[in-house]
Amino acid sequence: MRPRDNPPPRGFPEAEFAQRTEKAQAAMAEAGLDALLLTTEPELRYFSGFLTQFWQSPTRPWFLVVPAKGKPVAVIPTIGAGCMARTWIDDIRTWSSPQPDDDGISLLSQALAELAGKTGRIGLAKGKETHLRMPLSDFESLGWSLPGLAFEDATAILRGLRMVKSEREIEKIAHVCDVVSGAFGAAPELFAAGQSDIEAFRSFKIECLKRGVDDVSYLVGGAGQGGYGDIISPPSGRRLRAGDVLILDTGCLFDGYFCDFDRNFAIGRADDAVRRAYDVVWRATEAGLEAARPGATCAELFAAMQGVLGDGGPQGAGGNEVGRLGHGLGMQLTEWPSHTPWDRTLLEPGMVLTLEPGMTFAPGKVMVHEENIVVREEGAELLTRRAPPELPVI
Structure with missing residues (x-):
């Protein structure tokens, strides 16, 4: 890994995006797909490198089409043309948006007909943990404009690509x-008795930013007596x-x-009781670390952690209703897969995961x-510096 005080370079070389595209196209050929239609931020960024906070506005739709051969084609609002031009994408088709009567649908329809044919099979993310991010009425209009197109579920292709990270991706996650x-x-x-929880959260956010994260886009937690x-x-x-x-749970970005x-x-x-509970979840994480080996399943990883939690007392993890004990991690705070019994x-080399055992150790206390x-x-x-085996006292 890169030295801690030397952050990895930003962005990726074109070869990385070319490799991602080629892998997708090989999977598309096997599935009989003529193109992929991508509509969400992580999907577009994965294949293009298009990184902007402008996605926080829901006003405009954005599209990327991955053809069966060749580089992806961007179909985007004009406001994003300059940012997209700094990526490896050459073919950038734009329209002035917002345009209530036709917000890019005609342009997208033309691109799909050109790249996949009017009777092509288009892959689209339809599965769990995906969303469309375009008006449903616009998606219906797209289907009406090209009635011969078939929209197939490409979730497995996208999931298979993104679950296994490249070394450059891992380096960025390791750094943050x-x-x-x-x-x-x-x-x-940062924290002390008498401080409000608002002040504690704010102090931690400022500390993270001072140390070099780009954003503290997720910070939750809680505090309670006992x-x-x-x-x-x-x-x-x-x-x-x-x-x-006091617990703070954060998703910071680099x-x-x-x-x-x-x-x-x-x-x-x-x-x-608090010390014992902390010891149990710490040891459950140790069990997860030991079980997270290539060839094991997420269900087996769950079972390894759950086994320790279940021995944590009569209440143990039986009161845990969060549904899983960790998940994938990368361009999104939570990604595939999930550590659940099902x-x-x-597990494969290159997967980045969270291990997140939790238990109810007293009524109303987790x-x-x-x-x-x-x-x-x-x-x-480990990408994080391991938490101490005993609960820190401030």
Whole structure:
């Protein structure tokens, strides 16, 4: 891995995008698809390198077509032409948007007819954890304009490509994981009794930005006396006091790639039940680290962590209703696969994952722990700096 104080270069060489496209086209040929129609931010960025925060506006649709041969073709609003021109994409077709009567649909229809034929089979993400990101009425209009087209589910193709990261992708994720690990290491200077949870969150965000992340786009957590029960609500203004347990769970960005992990802290003191719960989830993560090897399934990874949680006491993980114990990580905060009893995805070298065991250890009290790893030939490699085996007390 690159030294911690030397961030990886931004962007990717054209060869990386060419390789991604070629792999997609090989899978398309096997599935009998004539083109892929991509409509969401991570899909467009994966094949083009088009990185912008302008996606936060829902006003304009954006399209990328991957043909059976050759480079992708961008069909985008004119406002994005300059940014797209700085990618490896050569064929950029634009229209003035927003255009209520025809917001790019005629232009997209022409591109699909040209690249796939009027009776082609077009791959589109239709499965779980996907969305269309264009008005349904516009998608219907597209079908009416080319009645011979067939839209097939290409989720498996996109999932298979994006689950296994290149070394350049892994390097970016490793860098942001390390930067944020350093920010968590500064906890004694950031958090204190008497501070409001709003102030704690703000201090942590500022620390992450100072250390070099591009954005703190996801930060949730909670605090409560003897443990917390809710970690997804915004901070309330409640002040930290002795006996509280504070958790912060963050997804920070570097060059469009996320980390996603949490850390727990006791304020002033921690009672025995809290310490035991922390020990259980820490050991469950150890079991996950040992189980995350090529050829294992996500279900087996879940079982390894769940086995430790189930031994954590009479309440154990039986009160855990979050549905999974971790997931994929990359251009999105959560990606495929999921660590669940039903996900039989085989782990492969290059997969970047979170390990996120959590348990209910008392009525209304939970303990959650999370680390980020990459699967290597020899097993799991930590991307985060491992949390201490005992609950830190501030």
